[in-house]
Amino acid sequence: MWEQIRSNRRKSMVLVFGMALLLVGLGFVIGEAIEPGLGVLGVLGAGVIWFVLTLVAYFQGDSIMLASVGAQRIEKKDHPRLFNIVEEMTIASGLGKMPAIYIIDEQAPNAFAIGRNPDKASVAITSGLLKRLNRDQLQGVMAHEIAHIQNRDVLFMTLLGVMLGAIVIISQVFLRGMFYSSMAGGRRYQSGGRGRGGGQAQAVMMIVALVLAILAPIIARMLYLASSRKREYLADASAAVYTRYPEGLAQALEAISGQPGKMEKVNSAVAPMFIINPLQKMSARGLFSTHPPVEERVKALRSMGGRVSFEAYQRALEQATGKKTRLPKSALAGEAQAAREASAEDADPKEARHRTREAGDLLRKVNQFVFLSCACGLRMKLPPDYKGDHVECPRCNRNVPVPKEQLAAAAAVGGVMSKGKQGDHREGKRRSSKRK
Numbered sequence: 001m002w003e004q005i006r007s008n009r010r011k012s013m014v015l016v017f018g019m020a021l022l023l024v025g026l027g028f029v030i031g032e033a034i035e036p037g038l039g040v041l042g043v044l045g046a047g048v049i050w051f052v053l054t055l056v057a058y059f060q061g062d063s064i065m066l067a068s069v070g071a072q073r074i075e076k077k078d079h080p081r082l083f084n085i086v087e088e089m090t091i092a093s094g095l096g097k098m099p100a101i102y103i104i105d106e107q108a109p110n111a112f113a114i115g116r117n118p119d120k121a122s123v124a125i126t127s128g129l130l131k132r133l134n135r136d137q138l139q140g141v142m143a144h145e146i147a148h149i150q151n152r153d154v155l156f157m158t159l160l161g162v163m164l165g166a167i168v169i170i171s172q173v174f175l176r177g178m179f180y181s182s183m184a185g186g187r188r189y190q191s192g193g194r195g196r197g198g199g200q201a202q203a204v205m206m207i208v209a210l211v212l213a214i215l216a217p218i219i220a221r222m223l224y225l226a227s228s229r230k231r232e233y234l235a236d237a238s239a240a241v242y243t244r245y246p247e248g249l250a251q252a253l254e255a256i257s258g259q260p261g262k263m264e265k266v267n268s269a270v271a272p273m274f275i276i277n278p279l280q281k282m283s284a285r286g287l288f289s290t291h292p293p294v295e296e297r298v299k300a301l302r303s304m305g306g307r308v309s310f311e312a313y314q315r316a317l318e319q320a321t322g323k324k325t326r327l328p329k330s331a332l333a334g335e336a337q338a339a340r341e342a343s344a345e346d347a348d349p350k351e352a353r354h355r356t357r358e359a360g361d362l363l364r365k366v367n368q369f370v371f372l373s374c375a376c377g378l379r380m381k382l383p384p385d386y387k388g389d390h391v392e393c394p395r396c397n398r399n400v401p402v403p404k405e406q407l408a409a410a411a412a413v414g415g416v417m418s419k420g421k422q423g424d425h426r427e428g429k430r431r432s433s434k435r436k
Contacts, residue, residue, distance in 0.1 A: 015160060016160065019164070019220055022220055023163060024043050024047070025212065026167060026171065026216045027042040027045055027046025027047070028040075028043050029209045030042050030170065030209050030212075031043065033205045033206040036201070045170075046166065046170055053162045057161070058158075059116075062115050065273075066102055066122065066124060068265065069104050069266055069270060070104060070105060070106075070265050071103065072102060072104075072105075072366050073101070073122075074103050078362055079101075079103075079362050081135070081358070082130065082138070083101065085139050085142050086123065089142045092242040093146050093147065093150045093238070093242050095146060095149060095150050096118055096119065099113070099115065101123055101124075103126075103127060104125065104126045104127065104265075105363055105366075105367075107127065107128040109128040109131075110125075110274045110275060110276060111125040111274065112273040112275065113145035115154050115155070118152075123146070125141075125142075127360075130355065131356045132355075133355075135343050136243075136245055136251070137248050137249070137252035137255065139245070140239050140248035141249065143238065143243050144236060144239040144249060145235075147235040148235050151231065151234060151235065153235070157231075160223070167217055167220045171214070175214070232291050232297070233297070233300075233317060236300065236313070241308055244338070246302065246313075246339065247301070247339075250298045253298050254298060272291075276291060276294065277291050292321075296320045300317040300319075301316070302316075303320060304339070305339075308336060308338070309336035364381055367383075368383075369384070370383075370384065370403065374396065374400050375398060376398065378393055378395045380400070
């Protein structure tokens with residue numbers, strides 16, 4: 001797999017270089033269109049925007065993306081089963097450090113990985129995924145996300161996203177400037193060129209700038225999405241090898257695509273990082289799809305047979321897609337392993353109810369709820385800002401006293417957590433400003 005990582009880095013550099021050329025070209029053309037001779041300043045302006053966005057993405061990008069979806073970090077005591085699965089996949093993948101684990105309060109099942117390197121990486125999982133997936137399926141999803149970290153995909157996608165963002169910003173500023181200038185009846189772009197005998201040349205440059213400002217974001221987005229699709233197949237193959245149970249990931253992909261739901265907090269910048277894009281139809285194909293079609297991914301995983309290896313996945317993928325696929329020679333030369341059987345605990349009929357209760361308790365703990373037990377056996381939850389002195393039990397109508405001390409402690413913990421997050425953000429900004 002080291003060969004694949006090196007290959008990813010080479011391809012990443014080519015794509016980043018291509019996006020950089022597009023960014024520089026856009027800055028130069030816009031500068032020349034505004035005023036002949038300002039092309040160099042346009043390039044410098046584009047470079048400054050890219051540099052600032054890159055600094056923010058490199059040092060605070062993971063925190064920003066996790067905060068944008070409302071992810072909250074959890075510890076091993078909060079969900080031992082999930083931590084055990086992530087630990088297993090960390091060891092199986094050979095990753096040097098276990099990623100931090102975050103929970104997202106969303107009923108739609110999904111997950112993604114983020115981080116600038118394997119030593120500073122995180123995996124985020126929705127509460128809906130914890131409720132719906134059994135151990136084997138959850139293991140497949142976590143293996144897929146850890147594969148993205150191991151293959152250095154997360155940093156690459158972040159950098160490409162920054163490039164895309166810079167190109168969109170520059171294009172939008174120029175196009176909006178042209179729109180407002182035309183609305184105001186201004187013709188200062190043409191008049192300045194004509195005064196120096198360059199009116200015709202500047203008019204041509206203006207047309208080129210307009211065309212490039214419209215096409216550059218589209219081209220950049222196509223490059224960004226194409227690179228995302230290619231990495232999904234490798235992550236699926238890696239997950240099959242790590243778990244030795246391709247069926248687990250196949251079932252997980254079906255479960256996620258079968259109950260997509262709507263994720264209110266997810267934006268288009270974060271969506272491509274999820275194992276299945278929550279903002280896109282599951283069967284989407286073409287240049288603007290962020291992921292390969294789910295049915296192709298599932299078919300490839302289920303066609304691997306009883307021996308698990310990258311070579312088996314390559315054959316299965318070629319059969320599923322009808323296209324030639326090239327995986328690294330070092331991976332193909334690896335020894336095939338026998339696929340294992342399904343976990344025994346997944347056959348327990350009570351396991352599904354246990355998963356739902358476990359996920360619910362985790363969310364209540366993360367959100368600092370206080371639990372009350374009535375004499376009739378009913379367990380009730382109270383938010384930390386509850387103001388009443390008692391709660392009426394909906395089952396037996398008893399008045400249950402509210403433990404004010406526990407509510408105050410929960411509210412205090414919530415306040416400390418909020419301040420801690422704000423402090424971490426301020427500290428990150430202070431360190432970033434020092435580096436600048």
